Amino acid sequence: EPEVTxxxxxxxxxxxxxxxLRCVPISNHLYFYWYRQILGQKVEFLVSxxxxxxxxxxxxxxxxxxxxxxxxxxxxxxIRSTKLEDSAMYFCASSVVGPEKLFFGSGTQLSVL
Amino acid sequence: AQSVTQLGSxxxxxxxxxxxxxxxxxxxxxxxxxxxVQYPNQGLQLLLKYTSAATLVKGIxxxxxxxxxxxxxxxxxxxxxxxxxAAEYFCAVTMNTGFQKLVFGTGTRLLVSP
Numbered sequence: 001e002p003e004v005t006x007x008x009x010x011x012x013x014x015x016x017x018x019x020x021l022r023c024v025p026i027s028n029h030l031y032f033y034w035y036r037q038i039l040g041q042k043v044e045f046l047v048s049x050x051x052x053x054x055x056x057x058x059x060x061x062x063x064x065x066x067x068x069x070x071x072x073x074x075x076x077x078x079i080r081s082t083k084l085e086d087s088a089m090y091f092c093a094s095s096v097v098g099p100e101k102l103f104f105g106s107g108t109q110l111s112v113l
Numbered sequence: 114a115q116s117v118t119q120l121g122s123x124x125x126x127x128x129x130x131x132x133x134x135x136x137x138x139x140x141x142x143x144x145x146x147x148x149x150v151q152y153p154n155q156g157l158q159l160l161l162k163y164t165s166a167a168t169l170v171k172g173i174x175x176x177x178x179x180x181x182x183x184x185x186x187x188x189x190x191x192x193x194x195x196x197x198x199a200a201e202y203f204c205a206v207t208m209n210t211g212f213q214k215l216v217f218g219t220g221t222r223l224l225v226s227p
Contacts, residue, residue, distance in 0.1 A: 004156065033214070043157070043203060043217035056214060091156065099207045099215050100145065100164060104156035 002026045006092050006105035013082055013112055021077045021108045023092030032075045033093040033102065034067065036060075043091070049075065082112045115140045117204045119218035127226050132176075132191040134221045136204030139185065146187040147205040147215065148178055157203065163187060174198070199225045 005024040013019050025032055034046040048055040049067055064080045075094070079086055089109050093102040120135040138144055148160040161172025168180040174197075178189045189202060204218040 006156075035215075035217075042219045043205075045214040045216065048214060058214075093157075099213055100162065101159065102157075102215065104149075104158070106154065106156040 002103075004092055004094055004103050004105035006090075006108050008108060009106065010109045011111070013110070015084055015112055016081050019079050019082055019110065021079075021090050021092075021110070023075045023077070023094075023105055024073055025075055025092065025094030026103055027073070029094035029096050029103070031055075031095040031098055032067075032069065033095075034077045035091045035093065035104075036088040037091070037107075038085075038088040046077070046090075079110075082110075084112050086110060087112045115144065115206045115208065115216050117146075117206050117216060117218040119202075119204050119221050121221055122219065123222045123224060125224040125226065126194045128196055129193050132189070132194045132198065132223065134189040134202050134204075134223065136178075136187045136189065136218060137185050138187060138204075138206045140206055140208070142208050144206045144208065146178075146180060147207075148172065148176070148187075148189050149203040149205060149217075151201040151203065151220075153200075160189070160202070194223075194225045196225050196227065199223055 007022045032049040037043045047057045047061045066078045068076050089107045091107045092105040095102045116139045118137045146163040149157040161170045163170050163180045171177045176191045201220050203220045205215040207213045
């Protein structure tokens with residue numbers, strides 16, 4: 001069965017450093033998302049991406065965040081200068097038809113020290 | 114704005130017992146509702162969804178949920194728990210129009226004892 005692949009599974013970084021979280025969505029999918037979950041809190045929407053541009057972004061997704069689909073297969077989330085509060089599990093998801101049937105990756109646990 | 118509330122961060126049942134995980138939603142427009150399951154070290158997997166067809170929705174692994182508009186609820190049930198059902202369960206809502214994000218609840222961890 002096709003799956004969404006996220007790398008790395010764990011990322012540790014120092015505050016102020018840039019990180020790039022990588023995702024390979026399912027190949028025929030058109031909609032791409034990033035969500036995150038801070039330990040003990042809700043899974044929160046960050047951003048959606050369709051037709052090579054951001055469709056919607058949350059208040060969390062400020063100027064420190066960016067997304068890119070550089071080569072038609074990867075979908076990346078970049079945090080330019082990490083803060084302690086960026087520590088969370090980050091989930092990538094993709095879909096053919098929007099939010100009705102999302103496929104999620106297993107997540108990247110980001111720890112900012 | 115839409116939201117979901119999941120009552121109980123942890124639910125414990127014995128193997129063979131009824132599983133009931135509660136979810137109440139708030140939405141100003143007719144919602145689409147979802148239950149996702151997350152097993153340890155894995156991603157979120159869709160269990161079932163309500164998209165304005167039948168109010169009783171059957172999903173994978175013997176789970177089902179009933180949409181009750183009068184109670185703004187979408188509780189998840191399974192008649193007989195199995196050890197393999199131990200996982201984290203998330204309720205989520207989105208609007209039924211266009212291309213919209215999912216709004217998740219805080220999750221309920223289901224513990225199943227022998």
